[in-house]
Amino acid sequence: MHLIRRAVWKLQDRKAQILLPSVLLAPIFILVIYLLFETAKVSMTKVRQQFALDNAAYSQLSAASTYLNAVALANGPLPYRVMLYYKDQKVNPTETAAQRGRQPISIFELFYHGGGVPAIGPDYYTGINGPPKAESVDWGVHYDSSNEEYPRGDWEKDQPRAPGSDEWVPVMSKSLVNDYYFPALKFGTLVIQNYLETYVRVGSIYESQSYVYKEVSKNAIMFREAYYLNTNDCKKSDCARQSAAQLRPYIDLRTKPFELDKIRFYGSDSGFSGEHGGALNLDLPMTEVIKTKLFQFAYLEPSSRSKLRTLARGVVLKQPFKLPKNHFNINLEQKYKPYVRNTAVLECPRAGNNCVWPNPLPKYTVTLNP
Numbered sequence: 001m002h003l004i005r006r007a008v009w010k011l012q013d014r015k016a017q018i019l020l021p022s023v024l025l026a027p028i029f030i031l032v033i034y035l036l037f038e039t040a041k042v043s044m045t046k047v048r049q050q051f052a053l054d055n056a057a058y059s060q061l062s063a064a065s066t067y068l069n070a071v072a073l074a075n076g077p078l079p080y081r082v083m084l085y086y087k088d089q090k091v092n093p094t095e096t097a098a099q100r101g102r103q104p105i106s107i108f109e110l111f112y113h114g115g116g117v118p119a120i121g122p123d124y125y126t127g128i129n130g131p132p133k134a135e136s137v138d139w140g141v142h143y144d145s146s147n148e149e150y151p152r153g154d155w156e157k158d159q160p161r162a163p164g165s166d167e168w169v170p171v172m173s174k175s176l177v178n179d180y181y182f183p184a185l186k187f188g189t190l191v192i193q194n195y196l197e198t199y200v201r202v203g204s205i206y207e208s209q210s211y212v213y214k215e216v217s218k219n220a221i222m223f224r225e226a227y228y229l230n231t232n233d234c235k236k237s238d239c240a241r242q243s244a245a246q247l248r249p250y251i252d253l254r255t256k257p258f259e260l261d262k263i264r265f266y267g268s269d270s271g272f273s274g275e276h277g278g279a280l281n282l283d284l285p286m287t288e289v290i291k292t293k294l295f296q297f298a299y300l301e302p303s304s305r306s307k308l309r310t311l312a313r314g315v316v317l318k319q320p321f322k323l324p325k326n327h328f329n330i331n332l333e334q335k336y337k338p339y340v341r342n343t344a345v346l347e348c349p350r351a352g353n354n355c356v357w358p359n360p361l362p363k364y365t366v367t368l369n370p
Contacts (some may be wrong), residue, residue: 045233045321048230049321053319055227057247059226060222060333067210067364068355071210071255074209074298076118083108086191087108089108090104093182100238105176109176110266114173114246115170115238116171138359141361150170158300158354160258162258170263172266177266182267184268184269200294210255217251217252217253219248220251223240224236227244233322234322250311252304254303255305256299257298265281267282305353316341319341320339342370347367349361
């Protein structure tokens with residue numbers, strides 16, 4: 001019996017030895033738990049702010065890429081696809097031209113070889129080698145370089161030369177109309193009307209896209225709205241002020257429309273006499289016919305080309321943020337000055353990052369680097 005009591009006393013003595021260090025270590029365990037909790041709060045805040053910055057930058061630059069790609073499409077691929085409707089509508093050569101070996105050609109060629117519409121080349125008509133693939137970095141959108149009556153070489157520059165105020169600009173090939181039957185009264189009027197309607201609509205699309213982009217880029221509004229919606233610790237009027245100021249100068253991208261007033265079409269007089277007597281000038285002043293100049297394409301202003309070169313290299317965005325209060329009353333913001341950052345890139349596969357004009361190519365993309 002004595003031995004049993006002695007064994008029980010020994011066990012109780014050992015429990016006391018374990019209990020004492022447990023009581024002493026309890027504050028340390030509680031402190032560790034608080035530290036883990038506070039560290040998690042800081043990490044969650046950092047992740048939320050980084051996501052907000054990335055989302056804001058991507059949203060704002062996506063608006064820019066959408067606008068630039070839309071302008072690039074309006075600058076050639078869009079009117080080309082519409083006017084290609086006339087690829088299968090043929091006109092016949094005159095007897096004299098037929099004797100020289102001329103074969104029937106399409107109405108589209110009357111416009112293309114006259115400089116009225118750029119084409120995706122080089123073999124848009126014959127189909128040799130096929131059209132450029134969608135993933136190609138060069139769609140070959142150009143005016144016909146063989147146009148001798150009114151070459152477009154000065155148009156296909158970063159800063160194109162506009163025609164003089166008294167200069168009539170042909171958009172059809174006079175030499176081809178001389179050799180082919182293109183009666184003005186039979187169907188020439190309808191074709192010319194469709195051509196004008198095509199470019200009026202393309203110009204309207206360009207104006208609409210320009211207006212929308214101007215509104216969403218003003219004061220980097222999309223950037224600030226996206227940042228505000230993804231955080232809960234800043235006032236809407238002050239949210240992302242620093243990073244928005246860093247990006248704002250580079251998203252003020254401006255394009256200028258290249259428009260024509262005095263446009264010259266051609267038609268044969270076969271509709272009057274029944275015999276081909278050569279090409280007739282059909283001159284139309286656009287400000288009188290459609291009350292405005294006719295859009296042809298749009299190009300980047302010099303300041304915008306400089307901004308796009310910078311965006312191709314990337315714009316570094318840094319945004320400080322507030323940390324939540326902690327149970328230790330330590331001012332982490334004053335000590336560490338926390339911020340998030342990324343590098344926003346807007347680029348296309350051309351030298352100078354200019355895929356708007358010349359050589360329009362709707363392939364601007366947005367990437368975000370750490």
